[in-house]
Amino acid sequence: MVEVIVPATSANLGPGFDVLGLSINLYNRFKVLETDGGLNIEVPAGTIPELPTDKKNLVYISAKRLFDEVGYKYRGLHIAIEIGVPLGRGLGSSSTAIVGGLVAANEIAGARLSKDEIFMLATEIEGHPDNAGPAIFGGFTICYNSGSGFRAVSHKPSDSLKPVLLIPNSVLETKTARGVLPKEVPLTDAVFNIARSSLLVSVLLTGRSELLRDAMQDRLHQPYRASLIPGLNDMIREIGGATGAGVALSGAGPSLVCIIDRLSEKDFYEKIRQLLKEIGQDYLIQFADFDLEGARVSGR
Numbered sequence: 001m002v003e004v005i006v007p008a009t010s011a012n013l014g015p016g017f018d019v020l021g022l023s024i025n026l027y028n029r030f031k032v033l034e035t036d037g038g039l040n041i042e043v044p045a046g047t048i049p050e051l052p053t054d055k056k057n058l059v060y061i062s063a064k065r066l067f068d069e070v071g072y073k074y075r076g077l078h079i080a081i082e083i084g085v086p087l088g089r090g091l092g093s094s095s096t097a098i099v100g101g102l103v104a105a106n107e108i109a110g111a112r113l114s115k116d117e118i119f120m121l122a123t124e125i126e127g128h129p130d131n132a133g134p135a136i137f138g139g140f141t142i143c144y145n146s147g148s149g150f151r152a153v154s155h156k157p158s159d160s161l162k163p164v165l166l167i168p169n170s171v172l173e174t175k176t177a178r179g180v181l182p183k184e185v186p187l188t189d190a191v192f193n194i195a196r197s198s199l200l201v202s203v204l205l206t207g208r209s210e211l212l213r214d215a216m217q218d219r220l221h222q223p224y225r226a227s228l229i230p231g232l233n234d235m236i237r238e239i240g241g242a243t244g245a246g247v248a249l250s251g252a253g254p255s256l257v258c259i260i261d262r263l264s265e266k267d268f269y270e271k272i273r274q275l276l277k278e279i280g281q282d283y284l285i286q287f288a289d290f291d292l293e294g295a296r297v298s299g300r
């Protein structure tokens with residue numbers, strides 16, 4: 001039995017659409033056992049959305065993809081999934097399943113693929129790299145297409161910063177949230193995002209929290225996705241204005257991610273609680289931390 005622990009992730013961070021991502025210390029666990037035959041998948045009851053227990057399950061699809069890649073002939077599989085990452089909220093839950101399946105299968109097959117190779121497979125399955133990157137490598141990752149596949153560079157964010165998640169009750173499918181994006185964007189918006197994402201990399205490394213609010217602004221995806229998340233633009237502006245935090249849609253949403261100065265935690269909580277009450281928005285305020293390790297096999 002192999003147990004793989006995979007962290008939640010927050011992709012985009014505002015301007016770094018499909019490029020930047022953070023690893024967060026909420027975890028899904030995947031236990032995978034090679035059996036004598038058949039497929040048996042145990043999932044927690046009553047999750048929304050419901051998790052498939054057949055060959056459509058992402059953990060299974062990903063494990064099989066790895067076995068096929070390395071030519072390992074498995075007999076049967078038993079998969080058990082424990083959920084600590086809210087599903088369908090823009091916190092990388094699908095990515096945890098893909099990475100969990102790949103890493104577990106890699107162990108079962110004799111650990112033949114490197115993390116970089118697992119990352120390439122994960123990106124192929126998921127279609128974009130900015131959740132798989134931090135889920136595999138931990139910390140704060142910059143992902144790019146080298147021309148012969150996706151690569152990720154991972155860094156430890158400054159100790160003075162801390163992520164806070166605002167998690168709503170609703171779910172949003174990434175496919176829907178990508179469906180509202182335009183095929184082309186104005187050059188001025190592209191330049192705006194290059195400037196902000198470059199600034200954000202600097203802030204995450206140096207901890208200059210007074211720049212967070214500017215650094216997490218975006219013009220490439222959030223303005224369009226606001227059509228699916230009523231009040232999104234106002235919320236981002238008002239939270240930033242009231243607290244000075246960097247605020248962005250987490251992944252494709254509907255959760256928000258805030259990055260704050262660690263020392264302002266208490267003050268931030270009071271302000272955000274009050275603000276959410278005033279504007280009548282119901283979000284769970286989840287103080288979190290960066291995960292620096294990424295996916296790991298339990299007991300290692």
Ligand code: HSE
Nearest residue numbers: 011018128130251252
């Ligand atoms: N970069 C992707 C998107 C992340 O925003 O669609 C999805 O989790």
